[in-house]
Amino acid sequence: MTHSDDTTRLLARIEGYRDEMVAFQRDLTAVVALGPDNGGDGEWLRAEFIKERARSFGLDDVMELHAADARVTAGFRPNLLFRVRGRAERPTVWVMAHMDTVPPGELFLWRGDPYVAVVEGDIIVGRGVEDNQQGLTSGLFALRALVEEAVVPATDVCLLLVSDEETGNAFGVEHVLGAAPELFHAEDLIIVPDAGAPEGALLEVAEKSTLWVRFVVRGRQVHASIPAAGINAHRGSATLAVRLDARLHAAFCDEDPLFEPPVSTFEPTKREANVPNVNTVPGEDTFYFDCRLLPTHSIDEVKSVIAEVIREVESGLGVTIEIGYPAELPAAPPTAIDSPVVEVLSDAIRELRGISPVAIGIGGGTVAAVFRRRGLPAVVWATLEETAHSPNEYCRIDNLVADAKVFGRVFARGL
Ligand SMILES: [Zn+2]
Structure with a gap:
């Protein structure tokens, strides 16, 4: 040259x-x-x-x-x-x-x-x-x-x-x-x-859009030997996390080779401490998801799928779930x-x-x-x-x- x-x-x-x-x-x-x-x-x-x-x-x-x-x-x-x-x-x-x-x-x-x-x-x-x-x-x-x-x-x-x-x-x-x-x-x-x-x-x-989601799952605390007397918030959050993982990945599956990785990502990340001892069913459990969306998927669409899964878990397990968004940044x-x-x-x-x-x-x-x-x-x-x-x-x-x-x-x- x-x-x-x-x-x-x-x-x-x-x-x-x-x-x-x-x-x-x-x-x-x-x-x-x-x-x-x-x-x-x-x-x-x-x-x-x-x-x-x-x-x-x-x-x-x-x-x-x-x-x-x-x-x-x-x-x-x-x-x-x-x-x-x-x-x-x-x-x-x-x-x-x-x-x-x-x-x-x-x-x-x-x-x-x-x-x-x-x-x-x-x-x-x-x-x-x-x-x-x-x-x-x-x-x-x-x-x-x-x-x-x-x-x-x-x-x-x-x-x-x-x-x-x-x-x-x-x-x-x-x-x-x-x-x-x-x-x-x-x-x-x-x-x-x-x-x-x-x-x-x-x-x-x-870059992708960023959405951080906080889930506070509430049930009723009780001795672990008589779980039927309470509502296990940990079971609620574990169920919610597994269902979200599957549903979000299925619903938002576009690929764009421009990006590394080429897909939207949905990861359960932080989990807050609940009860300090093994023999108590927790009445409250808090965890987070880190979501990174390709620009073709909107933050609002993701929020509505999350809301749908929350309703299912609430009615299935008797827990209540509060949701928050510590970070929300459209691409x-x-x-x-x-x-x-x-x-x-x-x-x-x-x-x-x-x-x-x-x-x-x-x-x-x-x-x-x-x-x-x-x-x-x-x-x-x-x-x-x-x-x-x-x-x-x-x-x-x-x-x-x-x-x-x-x-x-x-x-x-x-x-
Ligand atoms: Zn720098």
Whole structure:
């Protein structure tokens, strides 16, 4: 594959940043950025650090979209938008990463101080180095390469760095989209490097709806030696769980090969403690189902099948069943697999790595849904080892550089 001169220079420039990218990751790790819900003081210091570095790289077009939050010293949660102007504004190419991290968890599980990033061979170990500092660093250095090589992209290129991804997005991307919706257009290309696979071959474009269901089954507590004098709530919940399992799987059996797994899932999960002793028939029993629905099945349809099964179990066993929904999140409309962002990103990956990327849907929600709900096509992609939130979280240095090159190639598309 032959590149234009601009692309060749960009890619060489990015390769030349390798050691600086590692040093930047190390410095970034030392500036802790935990949201108040995670016991921290927010992302302000980290945002200041990034702004200062970006300025030294020549990235001086920065817009700040603070979200007021009285719980942190700064009084707000920062959101930063770095822009490099293209020959035209639209369609704007976006890379979005988050500045906050999760806490380290149990310190004894770490080989060293989680906030002192250490290079071990070809990896960097430290809290946040993969989630989401890898994407942040790759995006920032790809942008820097444009400036330092004086490459003017075909259209504007933006790096959006947000707060609060780990604790709900209200002060991060949700705030940005609410405060400045005019920044984004449906024809823009939005890349979120916050999940992915080790080879970088998976582009996440869709997700399932999530429904969590809590069942509180009530009967009448009694000594286990005279069960007929009571109503066994445990039998009620066990019967209900088995019937739901069969009925939900039978009723919602569509398959869609875009998704992994390709079917809706219905899993009995958590069970709360009932009686502490063996010789008592419990009068109350509580358990949960985690349901992930392909977009072709609606949450309401699932709720009505659940209600039907509940009525049968109530009348058959004499229990009463209370139902609750601790989480209910309809799937965002998928990003079309032939949308420009999927095509441009796939072309760059194919060209630079010689692999054929595959678009997939997943069961878990991602921050890209925030865009998709507003009709903005977003793809989640990065080359990751999937060590996010783990002790000894690490980032492969080759991935840091290689993903920056993919961004550089996307930024230089059409040149
Ligand atoms: Zn993340």
